[in-house]
Amino acid sequence: MPQPAHPAAINGLTLAQAEVIAAAALAKGHEMKFLPLTVVVLDAGGQVKVIKREDGCSILRPEVAMGKAFGAMAMGFGTRELARRAQAVPGFTNALSDLTGGRAVPVQGGVLIRDANNVLLGAVGISGDTSPNDEICCTAGIEAAGLQADNGDPA
């Protein structure tokens, strides 16, 4: 990328990688005939690299997908684990929600992105179909980029 004046820190994930992840995630949704999706890809700083909202995807899906990805980044594990805590310790996820001004959504479909050495590069969040289906697309996107998906289950 020709930015010679200010060669900036890459926080984990490049835009090029995020593009691959987002495109492959949406392609997986089409292949599976899922409902229209929104995909959000965050870098290692928890900041947006790419958001795409498909035609027909309802209006709050970007915020929900962001909330899954941000929730995963916020706590350092995929949102399967956040969803478990929402069941087991609702006081914690309610507090987390308040603490973040509603920006952490404790629902499956937020997946951490790691490289081959397990280094955290960012996260993907998807919303639009059921939560398990959303997660399938997160994982497909990450793997299409040759990276490791960490959904919050023990390895």
Add this chain to the structure above:
Amino acid sequence: MPQPAHPAAINGLTLAQAEVIAAAALAKGHEMKFLPLTVVVLDAGGQVKVIKREDGCSILRPEVAMGKAFGAMAMGFGTRELARRAQAVPGFTNALSDLTGGRAVPVQGGVLIRDANNVLLGAVGISGDTSPNDEICCTAGIEAAGLQADNGDPA
């Protein structure tokens, strides 16, 4: 409508259609002798087309009716389904409430408006009587405009 300078996109629902829906919804409430109602009609972008608050309707009813209509638009299904999720997955609806600054109300009485081809045109939310009665008026309004009411139950 004479807007020659900037003919703007109509996001799903015209004001004329929204007027029919609101008037018929309130007429249904009178016919059924329901309590005073507030009706909110949103377009396909989730923005207000019409709000009417009847005499004697308490002061937060516009926000509640808006919250039902917005909740339906936000997630892409009628609030019967949001109400079910509030029972089954309270962590999600709590998060949704925080995520939207309280703007999504997971209670029956928020109904999507679809055309004959199932295309989403907007939503109606009503508050003032019981939630099932509020929903009856949403449906009556939508049907009076020759459109399809989608309350969140499977078709």
Add this chain to the structure above:
Amino acid sequence: MPQPAHPAAINGLTLAQAEVIAAAALAKGHEMKFLPLTVVVLDAGGQVKVIKREDGCSILRPEVAMGKAFGAMAMGFGTRELARRAQAVPGFTNALSDLTGGRAVPVQGGVLIRDANNVLLGAVGISGDTSPNDEICCTAGIEAAGLQADNGDPA
């Protein structure tokens, strides 16, 4: 209006009056070939009676129109006076904006509604064309209902 069970307080303005005001205000805009408008009518409690947003009116116009009507109700004078204060005493209108969470918009186009005895019944706010044109429509609406428009200038 047949609400026998709970004959409620009418805070100044009936829905029937608000309907007349809103319809006449929009008709004035059409007659003058103004841009698409949003009209908000509030009762004496500062609560919504009617909102209508015309096709092609941009998405924040309901909030702006509401902000004019609410600003007028909040301080007890039409927004011509609020606009003058924004010029002369910006610290005041900035503080008012913060105090109300942004709900008071100090711009012409928010007009108080008074009866023949000068009793305050509510307010109209309009947004969509220039502020002076917005105000013309507020006044036309109020006068069509046989009521007095108070735009914030000395009588």
Add this chain to the structure above:
Amino acid sequence: MPQPAHPAAINGLTLAQAEVIAAAALAKGHEMKFLPLTVVVLDAGGQVKVIKREDGCSILRPEVAMGKAFGAMAMGFGTRELARRAQAVPGFTNALSDLTGGRAVPVQGGVLIRDANNVLLGAVGISGDTSPNDEICCTAGIEAAGLQADNGDPA
């Protein structure tokens, strides 16, 4: 796009069009050797279709770019006009900022997207280089999609 179950309204702009706009806008920045950019493309309902943040682009750029695009959609004109009003009527733009919780940024670089019939389809906002340079990229993106750029100046 295969969405058989719930064919939803397209609010002005398709994802395919938004992709073309975003890619061409960033390509223009590279060609001109501008600093790293973030581009936001909104549909006619003011909701996100695409966001892309280039490597090295600072962390609040998505919010700033969104604020330009949203400000344009909110008021119905490009942010050149919002920037003029910020100079001429600071009370209004201060109020607009508060009214939207800071979501409307009155700075050049928010451009409306119109079709050949002048119908509003959405908006592009860019942040990263100077405001005039940001705007150059908005315009390049919109024209690459065969659409009309409306920057807020009289036609």
